[in-house]
Amino acid sequence: MKQDPSESLSFEEAMTRLEKIVEELETGTQSLEVALARFEEGVALGKVCRTLLEKADLRVRTLMETPDGELTEGGPSDER
Amino acid sequence: MPAAGPPIFSVAEINAIVRELIEGEFSDIAITGETSNVRVHSSGHVYFRLKDAGAQLAAVCFRSDARMIDFDLEDGIQVVARGRLTVYEAQGSYQLVVRTIEPAGRGDLERQYRLLVAKLQAEGLFDEARKRPLPRYPRRVAVVTSPTGAAIRDILSTLERRFPCVDVIFVPVRVQGDLAPGEIVRALDTLSSRGNIDAIIVGRGGGSIEDLWAFNDEEVARAIHRCAVPVVSAVGHESDVTIADLVADRRAATPTMAAEIVVPDRRDVQRHVDALARSLATRIRDGLQSRRRRVAECLGSYALGQVAGRVERAMQTVDFAITRLLRAETSRAHTARARIDATLARLDGLDPRQVLRRGYTVCTDAESGCVVRAAADAVASRDVHLTFSDGSVAAEVSGTVQRREASR
Numbered sequence: 001m002k003q004d005p006s007e008s009l010s011f012e013e014a015m016t017r018l019e020k021i022v023e024e025l026e027t028g029t030q031s032l033e034v035a036l037a038r039f040e041e042g043v044a045l046g047k048v049c050r051t052l053l054e055k056a057d058l059r060v061r062t063l064m065e066t067p068d069g070e071l072t073e074g075g076p077s078d079e080r
Numbered sequence: 081m082p083a084a085g086p087p088i089f090s091v092a093e094i095n096a097i098v099r100e101l102i103e104g105e106f107s108d109i110a111i112t113g114e115t116s117n118v119r120v121h122s123s124g125h126v127y128f129r130l131k132d133a134g135a136q137l138a139a140v141c142f143r144s145d146a147r148m149i150d151f152d153l154e155d156g157i158q159v160v161a162r163g164r165l166t167v168y169e170a171q172g173s174y175q176l177v178v179r180t181i182e183p184a185g186r187g188d189l190e191r192q193y194r195l196l197v198a199k200l201q202a203e204g205l206f207d208e209a210r211k212r213p214l215p216r217y218p219r220r221v222a223v224v225t226s227p228t229g230a231a232i233r234d235i236l237s238t239l240e241r242r243f244p245c246v247d248v249i250f251v252p253v254r255v256q257g258d259l260a261p262g263e264i265v266r267a268l269d270t271l272s273s274r275g276n277i278d279a280i281i282v283g284r285g286g287g288s289i290e291d292l293w294a295f296n297d298e299e300v301a302r303a304i305h306r307c308a309v310p311v312v313s314a315v316g317h318e319s320d321v322t323i324a325d326l327v328a329d330r331r332a333a334t335p336t337m338a339a340e341i342v343v344p345d346r347r348d349v350q351r352h353v354d355a356l357a358r359s360l361a362t363r364i365r366d367g368l369q370s371r372r373r374r375v376a377e378c379l380g381s382y383a384l385g386q387v388a389g390r391v392e393r394a395m396q397t398v399d400f401a402i403t404r405l406l407r408a409e410t411s412r413a414h415t416a417r418a419r420i421d422a423t424l425a426r427l428d429g430l431d432p433r434q435v436l437r438r439g440y441t442v443c444t445d446a447e448s449g450c451v452v453r454a455a456a457d458a459v460a461s462r463d464v465h466l467t468f469s470d471g472s473v474a475a476e477v478s479g480t481v482q483r484r485e486a487s488r
Contacts, residue, residue, distance in 0.1 A: 011245040012217040015353070022356050025363035032371060039364040046357040053346045053353070056244040060236060063251045063270070073249070 009045075011052045018045040092169070099167035102174055106165040111137065111176060112184055115157045120146075126153065130161060130176065138175035139163075145179050151288035158184040183290055193296055196323060200298070205305050211329045212310040214342060217349075218278035220247045221342055222309070224267045227252035231285045231316065231335035238339035243346050249277065255284035260294035268303040268311070280307065281338045282324065283314030295322035304328055314338030436469030443467075446474065455482075 009017075021042040025035060061073055089097070113130035120126050124143030129136050139161060141149070153159075163178040200206060221239065225231045232250065239246060251271065253263040264282065271277055282304070284292070294300060295315045304311045304327045313328035314335040325331040332338035436442065443452040446463035458464065458477045465472050 010219050012215070012219050015217055015349075018353070018356050018360075022359050022363065025360065025367065028363070028367050028370065032367070035364060035367050039360060042360040043357065046353055046360070049353045050350070052245050053243075053350055058236065058240040058244045058246065058248060060248040060250055063249060063267070 009048055011049060011056070014045050014048045014052065018042055018049060021045070091172070095167065095169040095172055098174075099169055102165050102167050108162070108164060109176075110160055110162040112158070112160045113137070115153065115159055116155050118153055118155050128153070128155075130159075138173065139178050140175055141178040141181060149181060151183055151290065153181065160184050160187070183288075186289060189289065189293065189296075193323070196296065196298055196301075197326065200301055200323065200327070205301060206326045214310050214312070214330065215278045216344065217243075218246055218342060220249060220277045222249040222251060222271045222277050222280045224251045224253055224264060224271070224280060224282040225284055225314075225335065226255045229255065229285050231255075231283060231314065234285075234334070234336040235281060235314075235339045238336050239343055242340065243343035243349070245346075246343060254294075256287065256291045256294055261297035261300050264294060264297075265299050265303040268300075268307050272306070272308040275308075277309050279342045280309050280311045281314055281332075281335070281342060282311060282328075283332070283335055283338060284316060285335065286316035289320060292320060292322055295324035297323070300324055301327045312338045312341055436467070441466050441468055 021038045024030065025038060025042075028035075030038070063073055111130060113132050116129045116131055116136075118126065118128040124146060126141040126146045126149075128139050128141075130139050131137070141161075141163075159181050160183075161176060161178045161181045163176055163180070165174055166177050167174045204210070223232060223235050225235070227250075232252075236248065239248060249271070251267040253267050254260040255264070268280065268282065271280055283295070292315055295313070301323045304313070304324060310329040311327075312330045312332055313322070313324045314332040314337065315322045315325060316334045321331075330338075330341050332341050443458070444450060444465045444467065445452055445457075446465055452458050452464060462477045464475050464477060466475050
């Protein structure tokens with residue numbers, strides 16, 4: 001299940017995957033090809049995590065009340 | 081003469097007596113009434129009047145006690161003031177010196193609070209065991225608070241500063257007044273049923289007990305309890321623990337602290353990512369190294385070593401044989417040469433010229449040509465030949481015999 005560490009990953013997904021890869025490499029049971037592939041993926045994931053941390057913007061959405069009393073999502077709020 | 085009648089007091093006397101009576105009788109009383117004419121003197125003392133439909137009473141709360149007032153003391157509030165009555169003799173007036181003051185009904189609230197705590201505790205709503213851990217890296221954080229207070233600003237700026245990789249879902253609600261509990265409950269239930277939310281912060285900034293009362297509401301407590309998502313309470317008042325605080329999975333003293341609990345600090349996370357990246361590099365290097373080592377070990381394994389050893393031993397045998405052969409050969413050659421040398425040396429020793437070379441001389445009788453072997457034969461005036469290694473000379477014996485002592 002090779003994953004392409006693209007920008008669509010959330011921070012948590014990237015982080016979880018990265019930690020899992022390091023854990024796997026620690027056991028050192030996989031073949032050299034797999035280990036090298038994991039290594040490359042891990043390096044890419046590390047970059048994704050760093051980028052997300054540096055570039056991310058807090059996105060705030062507000063749940064508003066509709067006339068029939070339901071709470072629904074409003075547009076992104078730019079109150080800040 | 082004055083007529084018999086009631087005793088006559090001076091003003092000072094009667095005021096002193098009244099003072100003694102009043103202060104003795106009312107040294108610790110509680111009075112309920114509505115506040116009016118509240119004035120905070122520059123000294124810090126608070127002066128006001130307590131009144132009800134048809135009566136008024138002057139009251140003062142001195143600075144040290146006034147500091148402890150935990151609600152907004154303003155005109156028109158129904159309060160319960162506790163203290164003592166004192167008489168100001170110079171004016172003939174009396175007043176209430178207030179030690180503590182609280183809004184009327186607070187006693188009821190406190191009783192209500194204690195009863196509800198006991199009830200919910202008995203039901204297990206506060207059990208530590210059922211408190212859920214917060215995710216380490218939340219993706220979506222919901223915030224249930226007032227849209228106008230400082231709380232939402234503090235929470236958003238803290239999330240932004242610490243960990244901007246989160247999406248925030250803000251649910252504006254009233255956080256005080258009769259409508260507040262219902263709105264908070266509905267917000268929590270809605271968020272709970274939405275799914276894909278990792279944590280909820282519910283709370284408000286600081287205020288009096290009355291202001292915070294929505295967070296002591298039973299329905300709010302139950303909504304927190306049944307919420308599918310971990311809830312962090314943030315009711316901004318460190319000294320008062322609300323029931324929401326007791327039920328919540330985590331309690332924060334302020335909205336800012338709630339945001340700090342919910343998300344990690346990006347600098348810490350950055351360090352963690354860096355450490356993981358380093359670990360990754362170390363692991364792959366170690367992995368390669370251990371494989372290299374294994375290859376080396378395989379090459380030097382016992383099985384392979386067995387074969388190699390046999391070859392090696394065979395080669396050694398051959399080497400050894402060759403060495404021995406060579407040695408035998410050389411030693412034989414050596415022996416032969418040594419014998420020849422020795423023989424030649426012996427032969428050399430037998431050559432009389434060798435003796436002469438060492439400094440000996442052969443003396444022969446010039447007439448007979450015989451070798452003169454003894455001193456006695458070398459008679460005086462005899463002609464002799466002395467033969468050296470390189471030639472001979474004629475000589476004449478001139479001395480007499482000097483016999484050498486026999487040495488034994």
